[in-house]
Amino acid sequence: MSFRFRQADVIKVAKAAVNAWSRMAISEADSGEGLGVVAALLLLGRHEP
Amino acid sequence: MSPEGHDTRRKILAADDEEISQMLEEAWCLFSIVRPELAFRCGPLAEWLNEEPRSAIKTAAAAETARAAVKAGLMELTRDRSEAQEVDVLAHCNLLLRNAEAPGTRCQHYSPAPVAEALASIALEVPEQEQSICDSFAGTGGMLRAAASELRKAGKNPHDFGGTAATLIRLSSRPSPSMFTYGTLGRASCSAAPTASKSRIGRSEPLRNREAVEMQEAIATGAVLFAAAQSAERGKA
Numbered sequence: 001m002s003f004r005f006r007q008a009d010v011i012k013v014a015k016a017a018v019n020a021w022s023r024m025a026i027s028e029a030d031s032g033e034g035l036g037v038v039a040a041l042l043l044l045g046r047h048e049p
Numbered sequence: 050m051s052p053e054g055h056d057t058r059r060k061i062l063a064a065d066d067e068e069i070s071q072m073l074e075e076a077w078c079l080f081s082i083v084r085p086e087l088a089f090r091c092g093p094l095a096e097w098l099n100e101e102p103r104s105a106i107k108t109a110a111a112a113e114t115a116r117a118a119v120k121a122g123l124m125e126l127t128r129d130r131s132e133a134q135e136v137d138v139l140a141h142c143n144l145l146l147r148n149a150e151a152p153g154t155r156c157q158h159y160s161p162a163p164v165a166e167a168l169a170s171i172a173l174e175v176p177e178q179e180q181s182i183c184d185s186f187a188g189t190g191g192m193l194r195a196a197a198s199e200l201r202k203a204g205k206n207p208h209d210f211g212g213t214a215a216t217l218i219r220l221s222s223r224p225s226p227s228m229f230t231y232g233t234l235g236r237a238s239c240s241a242a243p244t245a246s247k248s249r250i251g252r253s254e255p256l257r258n259r260e261a262v263e264m265q266e267a268i269a270t271g272a273v274l275f276a277a278a279q280s281a282e283r284g285k286a
Contacts, residue, residue: 006126006135006136007161009122009125009126010126010136010137010138010141011141012121012122013118013121013122013123013126013138013141014138014141014142014144014145015121015141015145016117016118016120016121017114017117017118017121017123017138017142018142018145018146019117020110020113020114020116020117020118021110021111021113021114021146022146023110023113024106024109024110024113024114025106025107025110026106026107030107030110031146031147032093032094033093033094033095033096033097033107033111034110034114034142034146035094035139035142035143035146036073036077036091036093036094036095037073037110037111037114037115037118038114038118038123038138038139038142039091039094039139040072040073040076040077040095041061041073041076041115041118041119041123042123042127042133042138042139043076043077043079043080044057044061044072044076
């Protein structure tokens, strides 16, 4: 998979996650928790982070 | 995508808000158990999951975020462990979430993976065992990820190297996601400094880096002593 293709996919996922969080979160101060959601998703199902 | 990835995708899309929160909580709990030296830095990312009662709006927002990320293809990108090491989703989330003034006022600039890898290949041209790698202004940990990648290319195991990073955060605000990325190096530590004037940053960062290295070495020493004591106990038995 080429780097450009992968980057486009990564940015698409990040935008989808951030848009969803920003639509519902309370303020900018909560953005760390938004990152926490994505971080936890990356950990899901892994026995060793 | 692996069968496990399909399974996680299906589970998230079928779960209600509370069940997704539960999954997030379990993921963070596991991380805390496996990487306690990093987990305490990540606390603010997951603190809301421990609130009693848990914030309903954050539960709903987290569930919406999880569904959106999964639908957009997160699992396809990251379920394969080796491929996941090349995918920096958190960096792009951080870029999108940060204050628009951050590049100017806090000098926050993202180094794309190819740039980070080029720098790491220069810095680690001849990697030496027990060498420590310090990223003194880590954002999302991309430099440490690149360093780990370069070590693997050189036939070395990143777990044999110490990774250290210092990051700047705003007090009472967004923590850096870099601690999460440090899992790419086996023995890793980090320090976090609140943002302040440039002169204060200049003075405190070397000290904080040294503290981070000392803390990491103390943890490693403690683990070696503990393992030796356990081994001796087993020998007696």
